[in-house]
Amino acid sequence: xxxxxxxxxxxLPLFLTQFLGAFNDNVFKNALVILITFRxxxxxxxxxxxxxxxxxxxxxxxxxxxxxxxxxxxxDKARLIRIVKLTxxxxxxxxxxxxxxxxxxxxxxxxxxxxxxxxxxxPLKYGIxxxxxxxxxxxxxxxxxxxxxxxxxxxxxxxxxTLIAMPETGAAVTSVAIVCIALLGWLASRQIPDAPAxxxxxxxxxxxxxxxxxxxxxxxxxxDVLVAVIGISWFWFVxxxxxxxxxxxxxxxxxxxxxxxxxxxxxxxxGIALGSWASTRLTGGHVSLALAPLGALGxxxxxxxxxxxxxxxxxxxxxxxxxxxxxxxxxxxxxTLIGVAVSGGIFVVPMFAYVQAASPPDHRAxxxxxxxxxxxLFMVLSAVLTIVLLxxxxxxxxxxxxxxxxxxxVGAWMLKASPGMRVAFRDRFYxxxxxxxxxx
Numbered sequence: 001x002x003x004x005x006x007x008x009x010x011x012l013p014l015f016l017t018q019f020l021g022a023f024n025d026n027v028f029k030n031a032l033v034i035l036i037t038f039r040x041x042x043x044x045x046x047x048x049x050x051x052x053x054x055x056x057x058x059x060x061x062x063x064x065x066x067x068x069x070x071x072x073x074x075x076d077k078a079r080l081i082r083i084v085k086l087t088x089x090x091x092x093x094x095x096x097x098x099x100x101x102x103x104x105x106x107x108x109x110x111x112x113x114x115x116x117x118x119x120x121x122x123p124l125k126y127g128i129x130x131x132x133x134x135x136x137x138x139x140x141x142x143x144x145x146x147x148x149x150x151x152x153x154x155x156x157x158x159x160x161x162t163l164i165a166m167p168e169t170g171a172a173v174t175s176v177a178i179v180c181i182a183l184l185g186w187l188a189s190r191q192i193p194d195a196p197a198x199x200x201x202x203x204x205x206x207x208x209x210x211x212x213x214x215x216x217x218x219x220x221x222x223x224d225v226l227v228a229v230i231g232i233s234w235f236w237f238v239x240x241x242x243x244x245x246x247x248x249x250x251x252x253x254x255x256x257x258x259x260x261x262x263x264x265x266x267x268x269x270x271g272i273a274l275g276s277w278a279s280t281r282l283t284g285g286h287v288s289l290a291l292a293p294l295g296a297l298g299x300x301x302x303x304x305x306x307x308x309x310x311x312x313x314x315x316x317x318x319x320x321x322x323x324x325x326x327x328x329x330x331x332x333x334x335x336t337l338i339g340v341a342v343s344g345g346i347f348v349v350p351m352f353a354y355v356q357a358a359s360p361p362d363h364r365a366x367x368x369x370x371x372x373x374x375x376x377l378f379m380v381l382s383a384v385l386t387i388v389l390l391x392x393x394x395x396x397x398x399x400x401x402x403x404x405x406x407x408x409x410v411g412a413w414m415l416k417a418s419p420g421m422r423v424a425f426r427d428r429f430y431x432x433x434x435x436x437x438x439x440x
Contacts, residue, residue, distance in 0.1 A: 005133075005137060005140060005141055005144065006144070009191060009193060010132040010133065010193055011132065011133065011137075011141060011144075012191075013188050013189065013190075013191035013192045014081075014125060014128065014129075014132075014192050015144060015145065015148065016185075016188040017081065017085060017125075017185050017188045017189045017192065018121075018125050018145060018148075018149070019148050019149070019151075019152050020152075020181055020182075020184050020185035020188060021085070021088065021118070021121060021185050022148075022149050022152035022153060022156065023152040023155060023156040023159075023181060024088070024092065024156065024178055024181040024182055024185065025114055025118060025156065026152065026153050026155075026156025026157045026160060027156040027157075027159050027160040027163070027174070027177060027178055027181065028092070028095055028110075028111070028114060028160065028178050029057065029111065029114075029156075029157075029160065030156065030157045030158075030160030030161045030164075031099070031160035031161065031163060031164035031174045031178075032104075032107050032108070032111060032160075033161075034160070034161050034164045034165060035099075035102075035104065035107070035164055036104060056108060056111055056112040056115065057111050057112070057114065057115040058115065058376050058379060058380065059112065059115060060112065060115035060116035060118070060119045061115065061118075061119045061122075061372050061373060061375070061376035062373060062376055062377075063116075063119075064116050064119040064120060065119050065122070065123070065369040065370070065372040065373045065376075066214075066366070066369055066370075066373070067204075067206065068119055068120040068121075068122065068123050068124075068365075068369055068372075069123045069365045069366035069367070069368065069369025069370070070202060070204050070365075070366060070369075071120070071204075072123040072124050072127050072365030072366075072368075072369070073127075073197070073198045073199045073202055073362065073364070073365045073366055074197055074199060074200060074202040074204065075197050075200075076194055076195055076196055076197055077124050077127060077128040077131070077195040077365070078128065078189075078192040078193060078194050078195045079194070080120075080124055081121070081124050081125070081128070081189050081192055082186070082189045082190060082192070084117055084120050084121050084124065084189075085182070085185050085186040085188075085189040086186055087117055088114075088117055088182045088185060088186070089179065089182045089183055089186055091110060091113045091114060091117060091182075092178045092179045092181075092182040093179055094106070094110055094113075095107060095110040095114075095175075095178055096174075096175030096176070096178060096179050097175075098110055099164075099171040099172075099174050099175045100171055100172065100175055102171065119372065122368065122369070122372045123365040123366070123368045123369045123372065124365070125145070126352070126355075126356060126365075126368045127198075127356075127364050127365035127368050128192075128195045129141055129142070129356055130356045130357060130361070130364065131195045131196075131198075131361075132193060132195065135286075135287055135357050136286065138287055138353040138356055138357055139279065139280045139283055139286065139287055139349065139350065139353045140280050141353075142276075142349050142352040142353045142356070143276035143277055143279055143280045143345075143349050144276070146272065146276045146345065146348060146349055146352065147272060147273035147276040147277065147345065148273075150268070150269045150272040150273065151269055151273060153269070154265050154266060154269040157265065158262065159177070160174070163177055198361050198362045198364065198365070199362040214366075222358060222359075223417065223418060223419065223420075224289070224354070224358060224418045224419065224420035224421065225354070225355055225358050225359055225367065227414050227417050227418035227421065228289065228292075228351040228354045228355050228358075228418070229351075229355060229367070229370065229371045229374060230374065230410075230414070231292055231347070231348070231351045231410070231414055232348055232351050232352060232355070232371055232374075232375065233371065233374040233375045233377070233378040234378060234407065234410050235344055235347055235348040235351075236375045236378055236379055236382075237378040237379065237381065237382045237403075238299060238340070238344060238382075238403055238407060239344060240378075240379040240382040240383070241382045241385075241386055241399065241400075241403045242268065242337070242340065242400070242403075243265075243268070244382070244383065244386060245386065245396050245399060245400070246261050246264045246265065246268075247261050248396045249264070249306075249333075249396045249397070249400075250264060254311055254330055254333065256323075264334075264337060267334060267337045267338055267341070268337050268338075268340075268341045269341070270338070270341070271337065271338040271339070271340070271341020271342045271344070271345070272341045272342075272344060272345045273345070274338075274341075274342050274345065275295070275341060275342035275343060275344055275345020275346045275347075275349075276345040276349050277345075278342065278345065278346055279291055279295075279345060279346045279349040279350055280349070282346070283350065287350070287353045287354055287357045288350055288354075288424045289350055289351065289354055289418065289420055289421040289424045289425070290350070290421070290424035290425045290427070291346050291347070291350050292347055292350055292351055292411070292414060292421060293411050293412075293414065293415050293421070293425055294343075294346060294347075295343045295344065295345075295346035295347025295348070295411075296343075296347055296407050296408060296410060296411025296412075296414070297343075297408065297411060298339065298340075298342070298343025298346065298347075299340055299343045299344060299347065299403075299404055299407045299408075300404040300405065300407050300408035300411070301339070301343075301404070302336045302339030302340045302343060302404070303336070303340055303400045303401055303403055303404025303405075303407070304400075304401050304404055304405075305332050305333070305335070305336040305339075306332075306333050306336055306396075306397035306400055306401070307395075307397040307398055307400065307401040309332045309333075310333075310397060311330045311332075311333045336400075340404075354420075355367065355368065355371065356368075385402075386399055389402060
């Protein structure tokens with residue numbers, strides 16, 4: 001069972017390391033966003049600065065992922081993780097100084113460094129799992145990591161906004177927090193068991209463009225792996241679309257205030273965690289792509305609900321959580337978010353596990369690096385499509401519906417393009433049909 005992994009050294013230190021890293025990223029990012037929006041910039045400048053900051057965090061995934069994958073295959077992954085987490089302490093110390101001095105420019109530069117550190121960590125945390133765990137535990141491990149990552153994002157976002165908003169002491173308390181969290185992450189990383197190099201003779205290629213192309217070709221060598229990588233990136237497309245539209249959906253469709261945005265984030269996070277857990281239960285812990293089409297179908301169906309059953313027109317502005325929840329007409333929309341999130345967890349966890357299990361060990365980390373590049377690209381495309389649709393007059397519910405329809409198309413393409421997914425899906429369908437036929 002997956003929870004047993006949390007008692008074992010082969011998984012628990014890595015789990016804590018990645019959780020604290022994601023948590024700290026979001027404490028820092030949201031504290032910076034609040035600082036930019038409400039304190040350090042004129043109102044007319046803050047949206048531009050926030051957009052620039054978000055872009056600078058994603059940029060390192062394009063620039064450094066290919067190189068990070070090479071290092072992860074060439075050197076001991078556990079040792080590299082400890083170096084990366086030690087670097088995080090230095091970066092957070094610089095960020096703490098920037099908070100104390102109120103230097104927005106330095107904080108944005110630190111955000112870029114954090115993105116670089118996260119880009120280096122990605123191939124390590126996913127590439128090390130198959131070295132420490134057998135295939136039967138990969139589903140459970142990925143479910144725990146995916147679910148906990150969204151919990152870390154939520155908690156970090158809440159804590160970052162809360163700390164920086166403290167009168168007079170906000171900058172100081174935030175500074176202490178981010179350095180302490182980084183220190184805890186480094187201490188956890190020191191307990192990760194060694195993970196010997198998969199390809200110690202690998203010659204590093206510092207040309208990021210050539211190497212990015214090479215790792216993309218590596219991923220394309222196995223059709224099922226390539227389809228799974230694209231599916232993972234589509235999950236981040238869907239997640240980015242919903243998360244960036246929560247404030248607009250809260251205001252326009254629900255008439256809620258900031259606390260309702262937090263409610264939606266909590267709802268979405270719980271749904272992802274439930275879907276991740278369900279994927280492990282439904283597969284019995286075995287690595288299989290059979291659930292991915294079902295997850296895509298679920299995202300499609302639930303994404304249509306706000307457009308087909310719109311919430312009642314809000315009667316006031318900035319309603320409380322209790323007022324929004326008291327309106328029965330809002331329940332379908334809230335249930336929709338849980339449904340999309342649960343379906344997303346069911347959709348993505350099997351594909352993460354499959355990429356880890358099916359990729360050749362000597363360049364597994366580089367394939368995961370290619371996935372990180374594609375993830376970043378799809379998140380950028382999500383922002384572009386959202387802006388275009390909104391500029392064309394689409395409502396937030398309409399954007400959700402378009403995203404759901406595109407997910408159905410992507411799921412159908414994946415089923416057609418991946419022989420392994422077709423076989424796994426067909427076998428699961430026949431087993432389910434057989435059980436129903438034998439039922440009394």
